[in-house]
Structure formats: structure tokens, C-alpha cells
Amino acid sequence: MAIFTKISNKLKSTTLVTKPESSQMTVPEIMQPEPVDPSGHAIFISVVIPVYNAMPYLTELLNSLEAQDLAHEFYEVIAVDDGSSDFGGEILDVYAKRNSNFRVMHQENSGWAGKPRNVGLDLARGEYVFFVDSDDTLGREALRRMRDFALEHGADVLAPKLVPTGGRAIYSALFAQTLIDTPLDVILTTLMPQKMIRKSLLTEHQIRFREDKVRLEDGMAMVEAYCVAKRISVLADYDYYFLRTREDGQNISSRAIDPRGYVESLSHIASTVRSRTDYDKDYQQKLLAGLFKRKALRFYLGKRFLNYKPAKQQGWIKAHQGFINEYLPTNRDAVFNRTDLAKTEAIVVGNVEELKRLAKLDLTSSERPKLKEVSTTDHGFSLKVDTPMYGPKPTGILVKERAGIREIRFDVSAASEPGQYVATLSVEFMLVDLTEFGDIFLEYQGEEPRRIRFPEGTVEGYLQGIRIYRTVKGSLSVDVRNAQR
Numbered sequence: 001m002a003i004f005t006k007i008s009n010k011l012k013s014t015t016l017v018t019k020p021e022s023s024q025m026t027v028p029e030i031m032q033p034e035p036v037d038p039s040g041h042a043i044f045i046s047v048v049i050p051v052y053n054a055m056p057y058l059t060e061l062l063n064s065l066e067a068q069d070l071a072h073e074f075y076e077v078i079a080v081d082d083g084s085s086d087f088g089g090e091i092l093d094v095y096a097k098r099n100s101n102f103r104v105m106h107q108e109n110s111g112w113a114g115k116p117r118n119v120g121l122d123l124a125r126g127e128y129v130f131f132v133d134s135d136d137t138l139g140r141e142a143l144r145r146m147r148d149f150a151l152e153h154g155a156d157v158l159a160p161k162l163v164p165t166g167g168r169a170i171y172s173a174l175f176a177q178t179l180i181d182t183p184l185d186v187i188l189t190t191l192m193p194q195k196m197i198r199k200s201l202l203t204e205h206q207i208r209f210r211e212d213k214v215r216l217e218d219g220m221a222m223v224e225a226y227c228v229a230k231r232i233s234v235l236a237d238y239d240y241y242f243l244r245t246r247e248d249g250q251n252i253s254s255r256a257i258d259p260r261g262y263v264e265s266l267s268h269i270a271s272t273v274r275s276r277t278d279y280d281k282d283y284q285q286k287l288l289a290g291l292f293k294r295k296a297l298r299f300y301l302g303k304r305f306l307n308y309k310p311a312k313q314q315g316w317i318k319a320h321q322g323f324i325n326e327y328l329p330t331n332r333d334a335v336f337n338r339t340d341l342a343k344t345e346a347i348v349v350g351n352v353e354e355l356k357r358l359a360k361l362d363l364t365s366s367e368r369p370k371l372k373e374v375s376t377t378d379h380g381f382s383l384k385v386d387t388p389m390y391g392p393k394p395t396g397i398l399v400k401e402r403a404g405i406r407e408i409r410f411d412v413s414a415a416s417e418p419g420q421y422v423a424t425l426s427v428e429f430m431l432v433d434l435t436e437f438g439d440i441f442l443e444y445q446g447e448e449p450r451r452i453r454f455p456e457g458t459v460e461g462y463l464q465g466i467r468i469y470r471t472v473k474g475s476l477s478v479d480v481r482n483a484q485r
Helices: 027-031 057-066 088-098 114-123 142-153 199-204 217-228 259-276 281-295 302-307 310-327 338-349 352-365 427-433
Strands: 004-007 045-051 075-082 102-107 128-131 157-160 162-165 196-198 232-235 241-244 370-376 380-386 394-401 407-410 420-426 437-444 447-451 461-463 466-470 476-479
Touching: 045 057, 045 088, 045 114, 045 142, 057 075, 057 088, 057 102, 075 088, 075 114, 088 102, 102 114, 114 128, 114 217, 128 142, 128 199, 142 157, 142 232, 196 199, 199 217, 217 259, 259 281, 259 310, 281 310, 302 352, 310 338, 310 352, 338 352, 370 461, 380 394, 380 427, 380 461, 380 466, 394 420, 394 427, 407 420, 407 427, 420 427, 427 466
Parallel strands: 045 075, 045 128, 075 102, 157 232, 162 241
Antiparallel strands: 004 407, 128 196, 157 196, 370 380, 380 420, 394 407, 394 437, 437 447, 437 476, 461 466, 466 476
């Protein structure tokens, strides 16, 4: 029988007794912040928001901050209007007038998010600073839960669960479970600024955001904080932060990227990592390779690279050649898989045709896995799954409870035919963790799980009242409602 592992994300939250809201804040207090709010209660979280032409999304964020179930005396909202030309500045003033813990600063447009974040950081009176973008929203319990966790565990950097909306893509595997102590190689999978960070850590180490128009300016600051933090935590027990893709296409991340400037910023991050990890050269190389894979090789993926004009392809290659020579000069075969190594070596020698060939293979390897056959055993169901031969290597089968957060993982093993894998799904353990339906995914090392397709004409499986079946959208699922328990 296949080896299995249960995954549980059940966590306890602490109830916080709220206290009366503080009195109205005056203009002099904005200019000369005190260490505590007027009610005498220490402010725990300063929410810092850089704002530039964020309407109508801005009101949704402000509403979500206004509706937090954390008592107002424990958090403040500092919005820095970076010269907005819409009516966002006026909206901020309205919210500040009716919320004593909201403050607004208006300034001339700086052209980038770094300066308003720094202004907000300078004004912050909280023990922690939470950096938020003006077009996103928070879950109602977010700040209270984050405060409770920070008080209990003493985190210096806290990464709350991000939930992508509007087609936004993130590396969501980071938020599969709560981690009190998160290794550097794990937290480096997110360079976005939506973190709650102890303010003293930022001030004592003089960590600031770059204020010029450079890519990854937030990542540079985050990595500095990661490298000096004593405890970094990931909090995944709640949908804390909803990350939006704007319909107007005005997310900074959606704008055209200059290869040279981008790689200069990536090199700054790599330099920080290298200077902080001299104690373990092997770990250091693993970290640098991970950065290159996530932040460099993505430009060579499938249609993205194939759609670049020749000059843009050459621009990326030239910029990345310098990075590889500086930060990954040797032993690349020890830190990259076969496909990533092939791309890296092609970049080193400037082989555009090989990079195009590998990009075309990406289009095939990104296909979803497909159920080949389902059969029954003494203990459960045996699944045979086809995967793209050039894709990532599968590490397990993941059954996710459709109506909850429970998951069950079953190991997979390679079948006799290339690209095929088999796994046995234990009836006993599915019945423990599933009540109605479970959706079935193929899991990969360092990649998002992919839902398994169930082709038309493939025979379904039945055992002890449990049904392995094809959904109306052609995906693989399990129904245990009629199981013999």
C-alpha cells in the first residue's frame, strides 16, 4: 500500500477583548507623532498605504480597514497620497475625518511606491508596520489575528496568507500551512511587501525602500529584513489579504520591464543574500539558484520568450549572463533540474535557438496531467496518471476536501512507461478526512499542484460506496457520501 501523509491546517485563534475607540486625532499630532495614541493604549500595528490614482479600488481597501474587528486603539492607518490626480485624496480625507485612527499625508507625485512607503514608515507609531497596497483588501479578522500571533510567537516578520483575485497569480504553495519559523529559502519565494514587520528591526538596520523608479524596490527591502530577522513566520489559517489584478491594467507589475534595470535590482538582492550566508556555501548557492529560477528563468518560459522581439530576447540574455557569471559561476548542475540547467547553460553561451526550443517544450510541459486508468485494490483505488515528459517531476497525489481545508497526500511512483505515475488512494484515510467530495491533484516539488484531467470514455471507479468520477468540467474527483463507514 502506498505511503501517505495527512496535512492539517487547523489552528487556534485568540479572542481579543476590545476597548473604546480613541479620540479624534489633530493635525499637529500628524506632524509630530507620539509613541502612543491619545487614549493611552499602545498602537500595535501601523498600516502604511502608498496611494496614487487607486479609485475605485481604494474605497474597498478603506472599508475593509474600517471594518477590522481589532479595537481601533491597537492599530492606525497611515495613507500617503502620492499626488493622485483622481479624487482619491479627497476620499482619504473623508475616511480620516470619521476614523480617529486614520491619518493622511498629501505630497507631490514621486512616481513610484518607495517614497510614500518611507514617509509612512517615518510616521508610524506602531510596534509593527504592515505594508498594504491601495488596490487590495483585507479580511475582517486580519489585523486581530496577526496581532495575536505576533504577541504569542514574537515574529519579527509576519507573512499573512495572500489570496489572488481578478486573475492575479502568486506562489500560493507558501501559504499551505502556518510556519512559526520559516527558513530563508522558503520566505524568499515571496518578495512582495505585504508583510507585517517589527518597526525597530527596520529602523535599527536602516532598511528603506528605494525611491527611484526601479523594479524590485520592494523585494530589495524585504530581503534585507529577512536576513536580519530572528524569527520569520507565515500565517495561513485565514484569508488575510486579497491581492488584486486591476481591470485598468495599472498594477506596477503589469508594466513593461527593462531587462538591464531589472537584473541590476535582482543582483542587489543576490548580493544581500550572499553577504548574509557566507557561513554555508552550499546553502548560499541554493538560495541564489532559487532566486534565479523564480526571478530570471520565468522570462524564458513558453509564449513569453517566444513572443519577445529578437532585441528583447538578446537584452535578457546579455543581462542574465552577467548575473550567472557573478552569482552562479560553478556547480550549476547541483542546484538546477534538467530543464532549468539546460536553459541556464543556453543563456551562458547565448544560444537563442536552444532557448526557443526549450520554450516550445514549455508549452507542452505546462499541460495538466491526465488520468490514464483507475482500478481497485484491497485497500483503495489505484490511479495511473499521464504527465508531460518534459514537465516537473510529480511528488504525490493530493486530495483536497472541496468544502473545507483538509487535505490528504498519497505518494506516487514511476510506472513502466515514461511519463506515467501510479498511486494508491487508501479508502480508510479518505473516509477519515472527507465528508462529501474531494478534488484530486498531482503535486510537484517547487510547483503548484495541478488538477488531474479525467478524459471522456475513461472508466470510473467504485469501491465500498466510494466513487472516483469525472466532474462536469472533466476533472478527477472522489465522492464519499454513500461510503460504507
